[in-house]
Amino acid sequence: MNPTSGTALPGSSLDAERRRRDLERLAGGADGTVDVLVVGLGATGAGAALDAATRGLSVVAIDAHDLAFGTSRWSSKLIHGGLRYLASGQLDVAHESAVERGVLMERTAPHLVRAQPFVLPLTPLVSRGQAALAQAGFVAGDLLRVGARTSRGTLPRPRSLSAVETRHLAPALRPTGLRGGLLSWDGRLSDDARLVTAIARTAAAHGARILTRARALELHGDGALVRDETTGETLRVRARTVINATGVWAGGLVDDVRLRPSRGTHLVLRAEDLGRLSAGLHIPIPGETNRFVLVLPQGDGRVYVGLTDEPVDGDVPDVPEVPETDIGFLLDVLGSALDVSVRRSDVVGAFAGLRPLLETRDAAGRTADISRRHAVLTSPEGVVTVVGGKLTTYRRMAQDAVDAAVAARALDAGPCRTTSVPLVGAASPRVLAGLDVPSRLVHRYGTEAPAVHALGLRDPALAEPVVAGHPVTGAELVWAVRHEGALDVSDVLDRRTRIGLVPEDRATAEEAARAALAGVHQTH
Numbered sequence: 001m002n003p004t005s006g007t008a009l010p011g012s013s014l015d016a017e018r019r020r021r022d023l024e025r026l027a028g029g030a031d032g033t034v035d036v037l038v039v040g041l042g043a044t045g046a047g048a049a050l051d052a053a054t055r056g057l058s059v060v061a062i063d064a065h066d067l068a069f070g071t072s073r074w075s076s077k078l079i080h081g082g083l084r085y086l087a088s089g090q091l092d093v094a095h096e097s098a099v100e101r102g103v104l105m106e107r108t109a110p111h112l113v114r115a116q117p118f119v120l121p122l123t124p125l126v127s128r129g130q131a132a133l134a135q136a137g138f139v140a141g142d143l144l145r146v147g148a149r150t151s152r153g154t155l156p157r158p159r160s161l162s163a164v165e166t167r168h169l170a171p172a173l174r175p176t177g178l179r180g181g182l183l184s185w186d187g188r189l190s191d192d193a194r195l196v197t198a199i200a201r202t203a204a205a206h207g208a209r210i211l212t213r214a215r216a217l218e219l220h221g222d223g224a225l226v227r228d229e230t231t232g233e234t235l236r237v238r239a240r241t242v243i244n245a246t247g248v249w250a251g252g253l254v255d256d257v258r259l260r261p262s263r264g265t266h267l268v269l270r271a272e273d274l275g276r277l278s279a280g281l282h283i284p285i286p287g288e289t290n291r292f293v294l295v296l297p298q299g300d301g302r303v304y305v306g307l308t309d310e311p312v313d314g315d316v317p318d319v320p321e322v323p324e325t326d327i328g329f330l331l332d333v334l335g336s337a338l339d340v341s342v343r344r345s346d347v348v349g350a351f352a353g354l355r356p357l358l359e360t361r362d363a364a365g366r367t368a369d370i371s372r373r374h375a376v377l378t379s380p381e382g383v384v385t386v387v388g389g390k391l392t393t394y395r396r397m398a399q400d401a402v403d404a405a406v407a408a409r410a411l412d413a414g415p416c417r418t419t420s421v422p423l424v425g426a427a428s429p430r431v432l433a434g435l436d437v438p439s440r441l442v443h444r445y446g447t448e449a450p451a452v453h454a455l456g457l458r459d460p461a462l463a464e465p466v467v468a469g470h471p472v473t474g475a476e477l478v479w480a481v482r483h484e485g486a487l488d489v490s491d492v493l494d495r496r497t498r499i500g501l502v503p504e505d506r507a508t509a510e511e512a513a514r515a516a517l518a519g520v521h522q523t524h
Contacts, residue, residue, distance in 0.1 A: 009448075012205035012424050014485030022209045023228060024154045026060065027235040030211075034058045035411055036402070037224060037239035039216045039253065042072035043196050044392055045245030047398030049210065050203035052243075053150045053422055055402065055413040059208035060237055061200070062226060064215035065318070067334070067484075068196035071247050073495055074320075074353025075391045075497050076266065076294055076306055079104055079187030081155075082392075083141040093373055094144055101187045101380050102150035109423045110359075112195055112434055115155050116188030117279040119169050120292070123175035123337050126284055131182070133289070135160070138184045158184040172275040174339040183279070183495030188296075189241040190443045192391060193495045197484050198423040199394075205220050205424065212485060219244060219253045221382035230487075241405040244385040245398075248316045254385050257377060258359040261316060264308030265326035268349030270469075271423075273342060274303055284335045293333040299440070300501070301469050302348075305330050312354055320352040344456045349502040358388040376404045384408060395419070424448065440471055445479075451477045466512040472497045476511075476518035489513045 025031055036052040038045050041063035049061035063069060082097030104113045122131050138158035145155050159182075166181035167173055187197055204210045213229040223238040244254050251257040271277070274295070281295035296304040308326045327350060334342055358375050374389030374397045386401040399416045406413045425446025435442050441449035455475035456463030464472035480486040480496035492513040496499035499509045 009205050012201040013483040022295050029380050033238040035061050035240050037237055038243045039066050040245035043349050043394035044195050044397045046199040047394045048243050048245055049208045050195050050199055050430045051210040051398045051402045051418050052202050053206035053416045057413050062211045062214035066212045067200050068193035068495050071353045072196050074351050075192045075194040077192050078191045079392050081282050082145055097392050098148035099145040102148045103419050104186050106494040111425050112190050113187050115185050118184050118282050119279045120182040120282040121173050123180040154313050172338050172340050176483040200426045219383050241409045242383045243401050243405055248354045250385050254379055254383055257385055259412050260357045260359045261312040261354040262357050263310045263312045263352050264307040265322050265345050266304045269303045271301050271303050318355055320349040322352045376400045380410055398467050421503050435471050466509045474512055477513055478501050
């Protein structure tokens with residue numbers, strides 16, 4: 001949008017009425033055979049819809065639930081530069097991660113992705129040899145930044161900290177035996193689910209039909225049988241090619257896709273329980289050389305602590321449960337470095353996501369050791385499935401999937417453009433800094449922040465936070481329904497705003513969410 005216009009990017013607004021019209025056109029055959037049907041609207045699926053649409057292809061993208069319903073909303077909210085993969089010798093994966101981080105931070109989503117400082121405290125549990133290895137790793141990570149051509153202004157240089165500097169950034173650290181710390185920088189999302197929403201809306205602005213609550217019952221090389229989950233009615237979507245981007249559920253729609261899901265668990269704490277944190281923390285896991293628990297201040301009164309990497313067997317649930325063993329593990333590691341006591345009763349929320357790791361012949365060990373490379377597989381019927389990978393590289397995964405789909409059906413498509421297509425709300429740092437609205441809104445909505453803020457100016461009741469101690473306002477709930485495709489309370493609270501990560505806060509906010517939904521429905 002024009003940052004002074006106070007309106008959404010033309011064609012990007014998603015709502016219940018647009019969804020109804022698009023479904024009616026598909027059911028009536030008005031669109032004929034579309035070029036690409038994308039199944040799954042996590043980051044990769046939404047990215048594939050955007051990639052295909054910007055190549056000039058006609059696109060329908062569906063999800064059985066909602067935008068970012070699956071793994072894409074359960075991440076650490078980090079856009080990694082690939083340091084972990086460098087340490088394990090996966091140089092290509094590390095470089096790819098660093099390149100994609102730079103694309104997001106400097107070109108496509110500078111409003112949603114910013115530099116996040118991290119401190120690795122040098123406690124008595126970190127030997128001098130481990131500290132030297134970690135420091136060398138951070139220097140290598142900075143070389144990845146150089147190789148990816150990401151500017152020093154975007155990601156500052158890593159450096160050593162004195163014990164005094166370390167505790168200034170993280171006063172909750174235990175001072176006894178603290179030798180200092182290592183400061184590094186990485187990319188951090190304001191919210192992973194908001195990134196997916198922005199990708200999907202940008203795809204819609206380029207002509208893609210984005211349909212939530214539309215479940216693929218069967219996939220074929222020439223389309224899918226789809227059920228509208230709000231009415232129970234079925235329709236057949238005809239497509240020249242189909243991309244299966246359903247993540248951990250991919251094997252349920254296409255044969256011969258074998259995954260080894262891995263569970264990553266995070267705790268949600270109140271920020272006051274950890275004191276003032278000016279940086280995130282890398283807390284080494286005792287007995288591990290290259291694994292850390294992350295402490296991630298969110299700037300909204302909450303702190304996330306994660307994450308685990310545990311294999312998951314059996315059926316894949318819609319929403320993974322958090323086992324007490326994961327909570328206990330994370331609290332134990334936290335206690336190894338902090339001077340404050342964080343008890344089980346201080347955990348106000350927890351969430352877990354399942355990584356869709358591709359099973360390989362040499363993957364008999366821990367899921368933590370399985371490569372995060374993604375794979376694009378084409379079935380004998382011509383269905384293209386994209387699996388593996390990670391949130392940071394969603395754009396490249398989408399590009400590779402669309403490349404395969406175009407090649408499989410010899411579609412007349414232009415080249416990939418998504419390294420330079422800005423997402424809804426994106427603008428240069430100078431433009432974003434010049435917006436006369438609260439910075440928190442700019443970091444979540446970019447150039448659309450003035451329009452969100454204006455809702456509160458017109459109705460002061462919407463300017464108030466809907467939950468005490470959490471900054472989300474009623475205006476944001478209304479915006480979610482009018483422009484971001486939220487259809488019910490769960491969409492509004494659990495994905496567009498993330499209030500629902502704390503069950504107590506969710507219960508408090510439900511009435512405001514219902515009011516936002518009812519108010520918008522009354523205007524149609």
